[in-house]
Amino acid sequence: MMKRKYLMAAAAAVLLGTAFGAQAQDKEPVRIGTIAPLSGPGAFDGQLAVEGMEAMVEIVNENGGILDGRMIELVKYDDKGNPEEGVSAAKRAIEQDDVDAIVGGWFSSVALTMKEVTRDRIINVMTSTQHPNTTKEGHKYLFRLNATSVMMSETYAKFICDKMDIETIAFITINDDYGRLEVENYERLLDECGIEVLGNEFYNKDDTDFTTALTKLKALDSDAIYVSAINTAQGATIYRQIKQSGYKGTTIASAGNMNPKLVELSGPALEGVYSVSLFAPDSDSEKLKAWMEQYGEMFSNEPSFIGSLGAQAVELLAGAMDEAGSARDYDKIAEALRGHEWETILGTINFDEIGQAMQNIYLVQVKDGEITSVNE
Amino acid sequence: MDYVVFAQQLTNGLVNGMTYVLIATGLTLVFGVLHIINFAHGEFYMLGAFFTYFAAKLLGLDYISAAVVATLGVAVLGIFANRLFFWPLRKEHEFTVLLSSLGLALLLTNGGELIFGADPKYVPSPFADSVFEVGQLIVTQQRVLIFVVGALVLFGLNLFIRHSRMGKMMRATAQNPEGAALSGVNIRQVYTVTFVLACGLAALAGALVGPTAMIFPTVGSWAVLKGFIVVILGGLGSIPGALIGGLTLGVVESLAGGYISLGFAQAIGYAIIIVVLLWRPQGLFGTARRT
Numbered sequence: 320m321m322k323r324k325y326l327m328a329a330a331a332a333v334l335l336g337t338a339f340g341a342q343a344q345d346k347e348p349v350r351i352g353t354i355a356p357l358s359g360p361g362a363f364d365g366q367l368a369v370e371g372m373e374a375m376v377e378i379v380n381e382n383g384g385i386l387d388g389r390m391i392e393l394v395k396y397d398d399k400g401n402p403e404e405g406v407s408a409a410k411r412a413i414e415q416d417d418v419d420a421i422v423g424g425w426f427s428s429v430a431l432t433m434k435e436v437t438r439d440r441i442i443n444v445m446t447s448t449q450h451p452n453t454t455k456e457g458h459k460y461l462f463r464l465n466a467t468s469v470m471m472s473e474t475y476a477k478f479i480c481d482k483m484d485i486e487t488i489a490f491i492t493i494n495d496d497y498g499r500l501e502v503e504n505y506e507r508l509l510d511e512c513g514i515e516v517l518g519n520e521f522y523n524k525d526d527t528d529f530t531t532a533l534t535k536l537k538a539l540d541s542d543a544i545y546v547s548a549i550n551t552a553q554g555a556t557i558y559r560q561i562k563q564s565g566y567k568g569t570t571i572a573s574a575g576n577m578n579p580k581l582v583e584l585s586g587p588a589l590e591g592v593y594s595v596s597l598f599a600p601d602s603d604s605e606k607l608k609a610w611m612e613q614y615g616e617m618f619s620n621e622p623s624f625i626g627s628l629g630a631q632a633v634e635l636l637a638g639a640m641d642e643a644g645s646a647r648d649y650d651k652i653a654e655a656l657r658g659h660e661w662e663t664i665l666g667t668i669n670f671d672e673i674g675q676a677m678q679n680i681y682l683v684q685v686k687d688g689e690i691t692s693v694n695e
Numbered sequence: 696m697d698y699v700v701f702a703q704q705l706t707n708g709l710v711n712g713m714t715y716v717l718i719a720t721g722l723t724l725v726f727g728v729l730h731i732i733n734f735a736h737g738e739f740y741m742l743g744a745f746f747t748y749f750a751a752k753l754l755g756l757d758y759i760s761a762a763v764v765a766t767l768g769v770a771v772l773g774i775f776a777n778r779l780f781f782w783p784l785r786k787e788h789e790f791t792v793l794l795s796s797l798g799l800a801l802l803l804t805n806g807g808e809l810i811f812g813a814d815p816k817y818v819p820s821p822f823a824d825s826v827f828e829v830g831q832l833i834v835t836q837q838r839v840l841i842f843v844v845g846a847l848v849l850f851g852l853n854l855f856i857r858h859s860r861m862g863k864m865m866r867a868t869a870q871n872p873e874g875a876a877l878s879g880v881n882i883r884q885v886y887t888v889t890f891v892l893a894c895g896l897a898a899l900a901g902a903l904v905g906p907t908a909m910i911f912p913t914v915g916s917w918a919v920l921k922g923f924i925v926v927i928l929g930g931l932g933s934i935p936g937a938l939i940g941g942l943t944l945g946v947v948e949s950l951a952g953g954y955i956s957l958g959f960a961q962a963i964g965y966a967i968i969i970v971v972l973l974w975r976p977q978g979l980f981g982t983a984r985r986t
Contacts, residue, residue, distance in 0.1 A: 357813070358805075358808060358813070358913060359913055360911065360913065362808065362813035362814075362911065362912075362913070363813050363814040363815055363911070365813075366812075366813050366814065494957075494958055520957055521956070521957055521958055522957055523957070523958065523961050525917060526957075526961070527908045527909075527914065527917060528707075528711055528907070528908060530707040530711075530949075531704060531707055531708075531948070531949050531952040531953050531957065531960065532952065532957055534700060534703045534704055534707060534953065535700070535953055538697060538699075538700045551814075551815055551909075552815035552909040552911050553909075555815065555817065555909050556907075556908040556909050559823070559824075560907075562824065563823070563824060563826065563833075563835045564833060565826060565828075565833045580814060580815070584815060584816075584817045584909055586817075587824075620814070
């Protein structure tokens with residue numbers, strides 16, 4: 320009796336399997352592996368990133384997919400914001416799951432180690448990492464969307480020097496590859512225009528209290544404090560604690576790390592604070608509006624910068640695969656990406672020889688709880 | 696060396712230290728009375744913060760009522776944690792219990808991410824941004840509240856354990872569970888009360904610290920780590936040890952961070968563990984046990 324049941328179940332499974340198999344042969348999806356911090360202190364940023372991608376995947380699929388009707392499917396991996404986890408996720412994506420392309424590199428420390436696993440094996444679009452070495456030591460299939468911290472800091476430093484009317488500055492920076500480079504860049508750039516750097520405090524990526532660092536910085540009595548915080552939870556805590564410490568000077572937020580959740584969590588502590596970003600939510604690009612609308616329909620969070628980068632990655636991969644006529648011919652896809660300018664949700668983008676993107680950088684400021692672009 | 700900065704760092708350290716004390720007291724109580732090392736302790740801290748957030752948001756309570764509701768709510772969860780996990784395992788090997796508590800910790804963290812969402816949240820408190828100024832020394836009212844409530848609760852707990860009937864039963868169980876049971880102590884009740892106290896204390900710490908930093912579901916792993924450092928420093932099972940150990944860790948971290956470097960502040964906790972284990976494994980206030 321039992322045996323018969325098992326047999327029937329097995330037969331049913333085989334039938335089902337062939338049915339699905341036949342369907343899959345028609346339109347096998349293009350699978351994009353997305354490696355993002357889905358747990359740990361960076362979890363929310365990872366969630367925003369993946370949501371941005373999902374909204375764009377939905378748009379592409381609704382318009383009939385790519386490569387004559389193949390749908391895009393996201394395969395998600397959690398890197399926990401750790402370089403080691405990022406490496407093992409990339410290995411799993413390539414070796415076990417055999418994905419067609421990888422989108423990752425939200426944090427620099429992860430991107431820098433992960434790129435060695437994907438080197439010359441698979442198309443890898445790096446997103447929000449700002450460390451120059453991500454592309455400098457990159458490989459022929461690697462592309463990075465965000466501006467490097469060097470590019471960002473050159474634009475930002477110019478603005479800080481020209482517009483902010485400060486003579487001295489102090490830094491509070493995250494103690495990782497990205498943070499150390501930030502301090503180095505700004506010390507040089509701001510020194511060139513005569514702003515004196517009074518000091519810097521490094522904090523660790525799982526710190527939850529910053530009063531010790533802020534007490535030290537406050538005692539330096541600088542005109543401005545530059546906050547380099549890549550994750551939203553720590554950023555919001557720092558901005559609030561700066562305000563609570565009674566600091567009266569200007570607060571400057573690091574480039575590319577302004578998002579609606581940060582504004583919501585920081586409350587009045589973030590009012591009037593400046594940052595620079597590739598994403599200006601009040602831009603009037605039609606593509607951006609369509610994506611933001613789709614995002615709003617699918618998710619309860621506000622569309623964010625890292626979400627828009629994720630969406631841009633999907634958009635570019637879809638375009639380049641279509642142009643190359645294949646999801647697996649990596650030489651052709653890379654050639655397509657490098658070949659010409661692309662019109663995307665964040666405006667015009669083109670890639671240089673090492674896969675570094677050139678994009679517009681906007682200056683933004685928090686006004687009445689909204690991130691608005693500053694027009695000069 | 697500027698004395699204002701020094702005083703400010705000392706104050707920062709004492710307040711941070713008091714949160715460590717609140718976290719560590721529950722941990723040390725569960726070990727001292729029941730000989731259980733509870734890795735899930737930090738998750739009750741996390742739940743305390745999140746319950747406060749949701750009590751304020753969904754029930755429309757003010758901060759203080761929300762904190763009280765959250766503390767009581769998590770204390771009740773302590774009863775369930777005990778009934779479902781720790782009580783059934785009481786006769787198993789210590790490692791089994793330890794691993795189960797690790798499992799419970801993972802369950803609560805991931806469950807938290809699923810139910811509360813991974814996005815960081817902020818527990819609003821009217822005291823968070825209001826500032827006390829004493830000369831040039833600046834402390835937010837929230838931080839004063841942490842210190843005062845912490846001190847009062849510890850004082851109350853001490854009275855309870857020393858003088859109440861249940862406190863005496865707990866101490867008897869700590870000394871010799873079989874002996875206590877033979878002389879009529881209700882061990883089951885002692886388990887329940889100990890977990891209620893421990894989880895309540897962790898939740899209270901979460902509710903108090905919530906408004907000073909953003910909360911997210913993995914914040915418990917930070918809490919339990921600090922708790923263990925304090926408990927090892929002060930001696931497993933010793934409540935005065937948790938008090939002195941917690942305040943010492945807070946002040947040492949703050950001064951080391953302030954005058955040496957912040958990177959060092961975090962390392963110092965681990966350095967303390969190693970030094971104490973080498974030099975005085977029973978902790979500063981613990982008594983050596985022979986087994």
